[in-house]
Structure formats: structure tokens, C-alpha cells
Amino acid sequence: MKCSDSTDINYRKEKNHRYWNLFDLSGKETNNDQSFSLNKKQEEQPCFPTRNDRVSFINQFTIEDRCKTLQNYLNTVLKHPKFREHIATKEFLEVSSSSFVQGLGNSAKEGAIAKRSIDDIRGRSIFLRVPFICDKLRCHHAEKWFVLKDSYLVYMDSDSALIGFPMLIDKAFSIKHDYRKTSTNNGIKIKNLQRSILNKFEKKDDRDTWFGCFINVKSKSLFAEQNSFLSYAPRRQQQYAHWFINGQSYMEAVAKAILAAREEIFITAWFLSPEVMLIRPCDDDSMRLVDLLNKRAEEGIRVYVLLFKDPPLVGLNSRYARLKLMAKSPTKKNIKVIRHPNHIVIPGTESSFLFSHHEKAVVIDQRIAFIGGIDLCWGRWDTDEHRLVDLCDENITELKLPNEKSDQLEEEIQKEEAAVGVTEKIAENSIIDNSISGEHCGGKCAQTPGCTHFAWTKYNGGTCWMKTGGASKSDAFATSDPNMVCGVIANKPENKASGTTTRYWDCCKPSCGWPGKVSGSNAHVKSCRRDGYGTWSDGNVRSGCDGGEAFSCNNHIPWAVSNQLAYGFAAATIPGLSEQQRCCACYKLDFTSGPVVGKSMIVQIVNSGSDVSANQFDLQIPGGGVGIFNGCTSQWKSPSEGWGRRYGGVSSRQECYNLPPAIRDGCFFRFDWFKGADNPNMVYSRVQCPQELVKRTGCSRND
Structure with a gap:
């Protein structure tokens, strides 16, 4: 039945129905009512446009008109909720939920194919292969939705879009379609280093089309070639990488990456200790692995952990690690843990008893990967000194009676x-x-x-x-x-002077971060890349507030040393001192007003404070307001006015959760140790810079 016939029938039904409904009101339906009803019905159920023009009357104008009509029809179909999700629409357009995921690349081809995993029966006895003998019945084939990308093939369930298994295009990737290799008509056998699958098609043309796509993708993939040194991956140029030798630097980098995660954290390990301290020394348990993962999971970050399921004889206690991790994130339930494999020995089958997962990897947002041989467990944390004990400052190099x-x-x-x-x-x-x-x-x-x-x-x-x-x-x-x-x-302390404090966090490169800003030295304050972690060795990189790539580092935040003392950074103007005399100098601030009376803070000047008044210390506190400059929108995609007000910043501890996790602790500092003080007065004096501050900025003075 043509679309017009269907519409006519529906319309006449609608017309009769409407005629009787409107009879008592007007007695007759107008032509406008009829047109409105027809258009409304066509909008609800879009129909394929048909034309009866003779071929001899077709010209360029009619072709363009038909193309436009077809385009409008397809757009109407895609806007219709039922037609949009219909399997026929997906098959016609060859699209699925993975087609539009950012970062996965374009699909070379997609479609529904009958599939059988050949290695599902590998290693089993002859009695378990009986159900798979009758190939013509196709009882062992299941139709899946296949997606072919530039470097892998993946299939998923057509209804739920649940991914079954991804096959990488590696150096062993091969495609066969002749009967001798596939033992079936219209089939394609696909094999790589991991597994083999058999695809079966109803038509030879469909098989040949897919086979051509496989050959084309393989010919363009770098992964299908033999790599140098028999590596699984091709050689790449200008890749960002960093080598870790000892556990101290490795675990500290992992902890910072976990704090900077925005979507997901994936960990796989042979041995994992939930209570291991990643950054040492630490006054509390915030840097323990289990507490760190719990904190991020409660903030909405998804955490996935894959552990080697060790036999009891090995003693890795992976069951305890799983229970300890799963007990965290009670509200969000964002921590998922899998132990693998099950060590079951069945006669006549392949066994995993002698197999173990020995990979150690931490992947953050599928963007940063820590790979190699360091487990996040007891006994792996070590320093460059390789001390024999972890109890004191003494480095014992010999045994004594x-x-x-x-x-x-x-x-x-x-x-x-x-x-x-x-x-x-x-x-x-x-x-x-x-x-x-x-x-x-x-x-x-x-x-x-x-x-x-x-x-x-x-x-x-x-x-x-x-x-x-x-x-x-x-x-x-x-x-x-x-x-x-x-x-x-x-x-003895220098002569003290009275002053005031304010707060800011503009994410800009520190003004003391340019070479030559420290008198008598080429030292300068470190500036960081857009992620706030990687530092620039070149001090002349343009500031992010001027369209460049240099920003304030994530660790240039204040922190509590004790209940009465804190360390931090500031912009300041000292009467009688030039910028070169102020940069990288440290001052002790003894607060004399507000809830922090009696407390002290040692700050290092990292900004010259061109917009700061005399005897004013502008404390660098995340969420303190961006002021006249705003690099946070460029670095963190913050609101145009920053977080909170442009001057003053956020007004509550809860608002700190709007900040990136990497600098959030600095915002908490203001409402915890600083007790929410609003620009307290203080008395300041010059002091020697603590090494903790110098280590973070990389800048010190000789005077």
C-alpha cells in the first residue's frame, strides 16, 4: 500500500470520527480542518514520499526537489522517537550508540551479522563439541551488531548495546572467506592474537562488502605490521612519557593523577594493598589508597579494579582487598572490583591453575596510563637512598651485633x-x-x-x-x-610591620615565574602545563591569561602544618622593595584579627602584586576569586567570573566541590584551618623559606 493510500484511509477515519464529534457544534467540517488533520497525521507517522513523474519529464530541478524531499523525510524519521530507535533505521544508516562517542573515531562499517566464537569450544573434549557439529542449523550462531573502527572490531548486543568483546587489529590479524578456511557458505573467519570468530552472512554480496572493508582497514592500520623489536605496538614519535625508578615518585604521581581524575579510574594489579600510603609522610589517612579511591568515588568518579585471584597458597589476600574496596563508596557505589581467574581444574580441559595476571597498570580517564612493574602494595615504596629500614632518618648500611x-x-x-x-x-x-x-x-x-x-x-x-x-x-x-x-x-626576627590580607586564585602563570625576577639569580617560580602537574622548564612560556599554555601549579595551594601554623603562597607589595627583591622571599604572617587570631602562616611571594596595595598580602587560595585576571576558564573551563564572586570567590565549603579535585583541598583550607576568616589583619616579618615551599616553587633567594 502506498503512503498516500494509507494516509487517505486514516484520514477518512479521522474525518468521520471528527465529523460526528463536531456535528453538534457546527454541523460540518471545514477544508482547513481537513488539511490540519492530514498534516498532523503525517507529522506523527512520516511516510516515504512517492512521485509518478515520467522519466522524460525529469530534469535537474526535479532531481534537486526530490533530494530535498527525501532529506526532509529522513530528518522527520530521525526526529520520531519510535522510528529513530527502530532496528531498521539503524541498519539502513549503519549507526549505533558507539558511532557518536567522542574519542572512538569514525566507523568504517556497522551492521548486524550472525556470529560464532570459534574459541568458545577450544580445549574442550570431543563430547562437548557435539552441539556445534550441525552447521547448517545455525543453532550456535547469534546475531550481533558489529562495529569496525580504524584499529579494532567490536560486537555488541543489538538491543542493550552491551559490548561483547573487542578484537584489536594486531600483527596476527587475518581475514579468510573461502569455504576451505571457514567450512561454511558465505562466511568470514577473523583471527588475531587473542581469539577467532566466524561470521556468517545470508548473501554473498554482503559477505564480499564486509570482506572488502576488513581488507581496507587492515591495509591502513599500523598495528597490523610487524613492529620493531617484536613489540605489540608501533613506534611513535614525540610521545609524552616519564620514567619512574622507585616507588616514592611513582606512588606520588599516581595519587596526584587519581585526584585529578574527571571520569574514571582503572587499576589492574597482581598484588594490591588497600591500606598502602601513596604519599609519605602524611599526617592523616587521606593518602591511603583505599581512602583516596573512596573520596573520588563519592565525588562521582567511577573506579574499576581488576585483581589477580590468587590461590590461598600464594598469600596475596586478594579477597580481603576486594572486600575492603567494595565496602567503600557506600552512597555512590562507584567502586567495582573483579578477581580473575577461577582456578578450577577439569580433566580434559585447559586449566588456568598456572596462570596469573601480572600486569600492573593505572589508567586515568583513558588519557594517562601508568604501566610497568610496580604494584600498589606493601614493600614497593622506596626512595633513591634505598634505606634498609623505614623507621628513622638513619641509613643503616651494615649489620651490627x-x-x-x-x-x-x-x-x-x-x-x-x-x-x-x-x-x-x-x-x-x-x-x-x-x-x-x-x-x-x-x-x-x-x-x-x-x-x-x-x-x-x-x-x-x-x-x-x-x-x-x-x-x-x-x-x-x-x-x-x-x-x-x-x-x-x-x-632574631626583623622589624615587624602591620598589614592586611586578601585572597585570590586566578590560575595565571606566577609573575615571579619569568627569568630574571629574582635579584642576583636566574631562579624563577615554577609554572605548569594546562593539567596543573607537568612543569615548564622554559620560563618564557606565555601565561594562560595571555592566551598561552603556562598556568599556576596545582600544588601552589596553602596547607596546614599544625593547628597554629600553615604554609602557602601570596602576591605582595613591600614598601621600599622592588619586584626583584620581593620575588621568592618568605614572610611570616601573625594574624591579629578574626577567627585566626594567634595563628601564623609562612608564605612565599610568587606574584609581584601589581594591583596590590602596600603592606597587603593577597593569599593564593583556590576559590578565592579570580580578580582582574581569569585564567581558570582557559585552564579548567570555570565560569567566566570564576567560582563564586570575581572578588572574594566562594562563600561556603560546599561550593568548593565546584572546583577541580586537584585544587579542591586548597579551597577546603580556607574553611577548615583558616576558619572562614575574611581578610584578617596581621603583622609580618621576613623569615628563611621552609624547604617545603622551596620544593614546590623551585625558587629560593641567597639574601
Whole structure:
């Protein structure tokens, strides 16, 4: 039946029905009513347009008109909810749910094909193969929707779009279509390094079309060629990669990547310990793997973990790891864990008893992959020093007998007791900060705010040692007392000045991040790439606020050292000091107003503060307002006014969840340690920069 006939019948039914309904009102239906009813029906059920023009009357105009009519019809079909999802529409257009997923690439061909997995019966006894003998009945074939991409083939269920199995186009990828290889008519046998499948077609033309597509895709794929060194992947140029030698740097990078995840986290491991601490030292459990994954899962990130299902004899305790991880994310339930394989031995079949998953990988958003041989478990965390113990600062390089250990301990106690009298020997213009063993005196001084030099007399000589950067030898406290171990001397505080604080976070490259901004040095503050982690070695990269690719680093956020002390970064203007004299200098802020009275914060100046008033420290706090510059929209796609107000930023801790996870802790700092203080007053003084700040910025001063 033609479309017009169907419409006529429906229309007459609608007309009669409407005539009787309207009879009591008007007695007759108008021509306008009839046209409206017809158009409405055609919109609800689009029909294929038909024309009866003779061939002799067809010209270019009628062809274009027909094309436009056909185009409108197809668009109407796609707008209709039932027709759009109908299998006939998908087969005609050769599209599916995977056709429009960003990042998967274009489909070379799609369609429904009858399929049988040949390796479903591999390794089974002859008795289990009986149901598959009768090929003509096709009882073992199932119709699946196949999608051929540029580097892989995948099939899925036609109704649910559930992916069955992806086949990579690798160096063993082959396609056969002759009867001798497929043992079936109109079939194609596909094989790669992983498995084999057999596709069966009703028509020879369909088989030949698909076979041609397979050959075309394979000929263009780099993965189908033999790679250098027999590698599974081809050689690529200009790839971003970083080598990790020890667990310390590797686990810290994994933790930061997990915090930066935006969609999903995938982990596969031979051995996984949920309680392993990824970043050490840490004052709380936030850097434990299980707590880190729980935090991200509750924030909406999907976490997938694949563990080797070890036999009890191996002792990896994967069952405990699975239960521990699955117990997390109670509200979102975003942590999924699979253990594989099941070690079952059945006579006459292949067994996985001697098989184990030995891959170690962490994949973030299918964008960053950590691959190699380091499991996230106990015993893998190590530093470059390779200490024998993880209990103290001593690097034990040799074994000692029990009596030797006791003698050494007694000697150390005597040294510590002798060091108590050090405070009486310090010059009047200096104060003692600590007394420790001479071996670590310099390191302690470097970590002590305000420390400029130290005194140390060796037991065997009476030599005075200077901290690198000390003014002169006479500035150190010299003594010949053999009992004196180490006096770490901190200069008395400079003259203090009163000032005010504000807050900001504009994501821009620090103004102290350009070479030549530190007087007498080529040092400059680190700037980072768009992800906030990778740093630029070139200090001349243009700022993201000026259309460039350099931004503020994710770790340039404030953090609490204790209940009374915090570290951070700021933009500041100090009267009488030029930009070159201010950049990378550290100041201690003693707060005198608001809920932070009695607390102190040591900040390093990373921005010169061209728009900051004298004696004003603009604290760098995520969510503090972008101010006059806004690089956050370019870096994080934040709103045009930043998060919250342009000046002042967010107004509650809950609003911090609108920020990227990588800098969210800095926003929490404002409402936790900083107690939500709004621009408190303070008294500031110049101090020596703590190493924790210098390590993050890569910038220090010699004055």
C-alpha cells in the first residue's frame, strides 16, 4: 500500500470520527480542518514520499526537489522517537550508540551479522563439541551488531548495546572467506592474537562488502605490521612519557593523577594493598589508597579494579582487598572490583591453575596510563637512598651485633645530654632553635624558618662548619668544647610591620615565574602545563591569561602544618622593595584579627602584586576569586567570573566541590584551618623559606 493510500484511509477515519464529534457544534467540517488533520497525521507517522513523474519529464530541478524531499523525510524519521530507535533505521544508516562517542573515531562499517566464537569450544573434549557439529542449523550462531573502527572490531548486543568483546587489529590479524578456511557458505573467519570468530552472512554480496572493508582497514592500520623489536605496538614519535625508578615518585604521581581524575579510574594489579600510603609522610589517612579511591568515588568518579585471584597458597589476600574496596563508596557505589581467574581444574580441559595476571597498570580517564612493574602494595615504596629500614632518618648500611647496637645507643644518649648546654654558648644577638647530631645539623637549619647559619664542632677536631649561604665564618658560633654537637642558630626576627590580607586564585602563570625576577639569580617560580602537574622548564612560556599554555601549579595551594601554623603562597607589595627583591622571599604572617587570631602562616611571594596595595598580602587560595585576571576558564573551563564572586570567590565549603579535585583541598583550607576568616589583619616579618615551599616553587633567594 502506498503512503498516500494509507494516509487517505486514516484520514477518512479521522474525518468521520471528527465529523460526528463536531456535528453538534457546527454541523460540518471545514477544508482547513481537513488539511490540519492530514498534516498532523503525517507529522506523527512520516511516510516515504512517492512521485509518478515520467522519466522524460525529469530534469535537474526535479532531481534537486526530490533530494530535498527525501532529506526532509529522513530528518522527520530521525526526529520520531519510535522510528529513530527502530532496528531498521539503524541498519539502513549503519549507526549505533558507539558511532557518536567522542574519542572512538569514525566507523568504517556497522551492521548486524550472525556470529560464532570459534574459541568458545577450544580445549574442550570431543563430547562437548557435539552441539556445534550441525552447521547448517545455525543453532550456535547469534546475531550481533558489529562495529569496525580504524584499529579494532567490536560486537555488541543489538538491543542493550552491551559490548561483547573487542578484537584489536594486531600483527596476527587475518581475514579468510573461502569455504576451505571457514567450512561454511558465505562466511568470514577473523583471527588475531587473542581469539577467532566466524561470521556468517545470508548473501554473498554482503559477505564480499564486509570482506572488502576488513581488507581496507587492515591495509591502513599500523598495528597490523610487524613492529620493531617484536613489540605489540608501533613506534611513535614525540610521545609524552616519564620514567619512574622507585616507588616514592611513582606512588606520588599516581595519587596526584587519581585526584585529578574527571571520569574514571582503572587499576589492574597482581598484588594490591588497600591500606598502602601513596604519599609519605602524611599526617592523616587521606593518602591511603583505599581512602583516596573512596573520596573520588563519592565525588562521582567511577573506579574499576581488576585483581589477580590468587590461590590461598600464594598469600596475596586478594579477597580481603576486594572486600575492603567494595565496602567503600557506600552512597555512590562507584567502586567495582573483579578477581580473575577461577582456578578450577577439569580433566580434559585447559586449566588456568598456572596462570596469573601480572600486569600492573593505572589508567586515568583513558588519557594517562601508568604501566610497568610496580604494584600498589606493601614493600614497593622506596626512595633513591634505598634505606634498609623505614623507621628513622638513619641509613643503616651494615649489620651490627646486639652489643654493638647498645654501645652505639649509649654513645648517642651521651651526645644528646652534652648538647643541652649549647644554649648557654650562643651569641646574644641570636637564639637557639634546636640541638641535634652534627651529621644532620645543616639539614635541620635549612628546614628551620629564620635560620641563616649554624655552629658545629666535630668531636675529632674542633672545626667550625658553615651552612651554605652563611654571611661569613665569623657569623657562625665557634667553640672548642668537645661536648657541643650542633647549635642551629636562627636570627632574631626583623622589624615587624602591620598589614592586611586578601585572597585570590586566578590560575595565571606566577609573575615571579619569568627569568630574571629574582635579584642576583636566574631562579624563577615554577609554572605548569594546562593539567596543573607537568612543569615548564622554559620560563618564557606565555601565561594562560595571555592566551598561552603556562598556568599556576596545582600544588601552589596553602596547607596546614599544625593547628597554629600553615604554609602557602601570596602576591605582595613591600614598601621600599622592588619586584626583584620581593620575588621568592618568605614572610611570616601573625594574624591579629578574626577567627585566626594567634595563628601564623609562612608564605612565599610568587606574584609581584601589581594591583596590590602596600603592606597587603593577597593569599593564593583556590576559590578565592579570580580578580582582574581569569585564567581558570582557559585552564579548567570555570565560569567566566570564576567560582563564586570575581572578588572574594566562594562563600561556603560546599561550593568548593565546584572546583577541580586537584585544587579542591586548597579551597577546603580556607574553611577548615583558616576558619572562614575574611581578610584578617596581621603583622609580618621576613623569615628563611621552609624547604617545603622551596620544593614546590623551585625558587629560593641567597639574601
